[in-house]
Amino acid sequence: MNPVRRVRLTADWVLPIASPPIRDGAMLIGDDGRIEAVGPAAAVPNPPGVPDLAFGSAALLPGLVNAHTHLELTGLAGAVDEGDFSRWIRAVREIKATRPAGWFRAAARQGVRDAFAAGITTVLDTGDSGEVLPALAEAGGAGVVYQEVFGPDPNQVAESMAGLEAKVAELRGLQTARARLGVSPHAPYTVSGPLYRAVADFAARERLPLAVHLAESPAETDFVVHNQGPFAEAWAARGLPPLDGHAGPEGARRSPVAWLDGQGVLGPATLCIHTVQLDAADIRLLADRRVAVAHCPVSNARHGHGTAPVAALRRAGVRMGVGTDSVISVGSLDLFAEMRAARDLAGVSAAGALALGTIEGARLVGSEGDTGWLGRGTWGDVIAVDLPEPDARTPEEAVLAAGPAAVRATFASGRPVYRRGHAA
Numbered sequence: 001m002n003p004v005r006r007v008r009l010t011a012d013w014v015l016p017i018a019s020p021p022i023r024d025g026a027m028l029i030g031d032d033g034r035i036e037a038v039g040p041a042a043a044v045p046n047p048p049g050v051p052d053l054a055f056g057s058a059a060l061l062p063g064l065v066n067a068h069t070h071l072e073l074t075g076l077a078g079a080v081d082e083g084d085f086s087r088w089i090r091a092v093r094e095i096k097a098t099r100p101a102g103w104f105r106a107a108a109r110q111g112v113r114d115a116f117a118a119g120i121t122t123v124l125d126t127g128d129s130g131e132v133l134p135a136l137a138e139a140g141g142a143g144v145v146y147q148e149v150f151g152p153d154p155n156q157v158a159e160s161m162a163g164l165e166a167k168v169a170e171l172r173g174l175q176t177a178r179a180r181l182g183v184s185p186h187a188p189y190t191v192s193g194p195l196y197r198a199v200a201d202f203a204a205r206e207r208l209p210l211a212v213h214l215a216e217s218p219a220e221t222d223f224v225v226h227n228q229g230p231f232a233e234a235w236a237a238r239g240l241p242p243l244d245g246h247a248g249p250e251g252a253r254r255s256p257v258a259w260l261d262g263q264g265v266l267g268p269a270t271l272c273i274h275t276v277q278l279d280a281a282d283i284r285l286l287a288d289r290r291v292a293v294a295h296c297p298v299s300n301a302r303h304g305h306g307t308a309p310v311a312a313l314r315r316a317g318v319r320m321g322v323g324t325d326s327v328i329s330v331g332s333l334d335l336f337a338e339m340r341a342a343r344d345l346a347g348v349s350a351a352g353a354l355a356l357g358t359i360e361g362a363r364l365v366g367s368e369g370d371t372g373w374l375g376r377g378t379w380g381d382v383i384a385v386d387l388p389e390p391d392a393r394t395p396e397e398a399v400l401a402a403g404p405a406a407v408r409a410t411f412a413s414g415r416p417v418y419r420r421g422h423a424a
């Protein structure tokens with residue numbers, strides 16, 4: 001990892017996100033990796049001996065926050081054909097099972113490099129290899145890495161929990177001030193009710209944040225609500241009992257959100273990934289439980305899951321960020337595309353869309369004091385994005401129209417971790 005050195009950055013525009021864009025802006029990042037000053041270039045100190053990097057026709061903005069990744073699957077873009085979602089999920093599991101030892105370590109490291117190259121400095125990542133937390137920590141990245149656990153058979157709870165607890169014990173010591181550990185009981189079609197309850201208890205006891213894939217596909221709703229469809233058939237074929245605790249107070253079967261709430265999983269430290277298949281009661285429940293949501297519009301569209309009720313969730317006050325999902329689903333880590341897609345669904349301004357990929361993302365895991373915006377004391381997580389010149393658009397519109405190829409440089413807590421055309 002490159003050492004942190006005090007550095008001054010200037011560009012035609014600085015977008016602090018939490019305050020209006022600054023023309024001819026600058027920032028000074030200190031030896032501790034945190035921002036000392038940000039503002040108009042004339043007002044930001046230029047201490048002797050401190051390198052002054054001038055980016056010219058570019059915007060400096062906070063490193064992006066990708067609210068949902070599976071970096072251990074890096075390199076598998078295009079590996080699974082589209083099709084029925086339950087078969088797709090199974091195909092991903094089968095491909096993972098064929099990877100040799102050591103493969104996931106290399107994939108995780110490449111995934112972190114790919115994230116930096118795409119302007120992403122914070123990831124909320126789920127996976128079961130245990131390789132992403134060390135890869136993120138050693139590279140100086142930020143985020144929460146949720147250790148996945150599976151187990152649809154209620155008789156499997158002790159075994160699944162023993163595996164999870166061992167992995168958490170192994171990974172705990174690898175956390176840094178920036179890269180933290182969480183747990184993720186995967187999804188209602190791969191985890192039994194008793195296992196969800198055991199993981200929720202464990203997470204509360206150990207003060208670990210939680211992530212769940214929830215209300216993603218119509219197939220999941222068919223399974224949870226009606227015990228029908230491809231997931232139900234797969235469970236029956238394995239001799240697994242239907243989900244327990246199905247019936248609500250009036251005897252009606254419950255939605256995936258209501259069912260998961262019944263397992264004690266939903267709360268302020270829970271990240272709900274996808275949440276596409278929601279009715280008005282689900283939205284109220286997510287807001288009441290103060291969960292955070294990772295919205296993945298491009299992945300949802302690719303899989304044909306439909307569109308999430310983004311505007312209604314935001315009106316209800318649900319914290320929301322945007323995520324790419326895995327490269328198997330979407331091909332690349334293009335958070336610019338996610339912000340544009342979310343903008344259309346949320347009906348927000350360009351500035352609002354950029355906030356979804358920065359400060360709003362940081363809020364999902366309580367990191368908004370440290371990252372997701374540029375201000376005195378926040379981490380020097382900064383990217384330089386090319387701006388065409390001349391350009392009639394606002395700098396926010398121009399940045400939002402960009403993509404990973406426009407990212408010229410990435411700094412993570414002041415360390416240069418990516419420069420286009422150079423090895424980091």
Ligand SMILES: [Zn+2]
Nearest residue numbers: 070213325326
């Ligand atoms: Zn996912």
